[in-house]
Amino acid sequence: MRELTIDHFELGLSVTSAAEMAELAGASFPIADRVPEAAGEAIDWQSWYSAWLKHNGTKEAALSPSYLMVEAADTFEATIPWEQLDQAAVLISCEGEPLTKTGPIRLYVPNGSSKCLNVKSIVKLKIGYNAASEPEEASYGFKHTFTADDLRMKK
Numbered sequence: 001m002r003e004l005t006i007d008h009f010e011l012g013l014s015v016t017s018a019a020e021m022a023e024l025a026g027a028s029f030p031i032a033d034r035v036p037e038a039a040g041e042a043i044d045w046q047s048w049y050s051a052w053l054k055h056n057g058t059k060e061a062a063l064s065p066s067y068l069m070v071e072a073a074d075t076f077e078a079t080i081p082w083e084q085l086d087q088a089a090v091l092i093s094c095e096g097e098p099l100t101k102t103g104p105i106r107l108y109v110p111n112g113s114s115k116c117l118n119v120k121s122i123v124k125l126k127i128g129y130n131a132a133s134e135p136e137e138a139s140y141g142f143k144h145t146f147t148a149d150d151l152r153m154k155k
Contacts, residue, residue: 002104006052007126010061018092018104024051025090034089035108035117040099042108045088049127063129070107071124071143078119078140080109087111091118109138 004021006014022028025043032038053060069079080088091106093099099106102120109117119140 002123004104004122005124007124007128008061009065009127009129010063011053011056011058014056018090018098021048021052021090021105022092024048024055026051028092029089031089031091031108034087034110038091038108038118040091040094041096042089042091045085045090045107048090065127066129066131069124069126069128070119070122071126072119073121073123075143076119076121076140077143078107078138080138084109084111084138 003015003017006016008014022043025048027047028041028043031040031042034042050060065082067079067081068085069077071077088107088109091099091102091108098104105122106118106120107122
């Protein structure tokens, strides 16, 4: 079981799995219902989030989140404004099997401002709130995981 870390601005850190996410969300559906060229079974992001809050002892967050940041195993990150997640879906399996190469989960965000329709190999979900400035568009890219010394040729 590959784990995912959840970092919530009010509830703190927790760990889950794709199977646990699916169980909390309840019903799954073919991802092709929302993303025609995609294959596999998905859960609705908003349904999962509501169930996850209840599972953690709260009916709803005191403040509504303003963004979701996802981090992939390859250090790719995407930050998506919360209001763009209404139709978001989490791919949890393909052909009845857990995701292997693109897992543990994959997030699809149809109908958003994002040029990044999906993020694969997600290992961390950060559900955040930022009162100062709320992003209007999604942002994405790889984290800088090297230093200047790493780039210098060493003999």
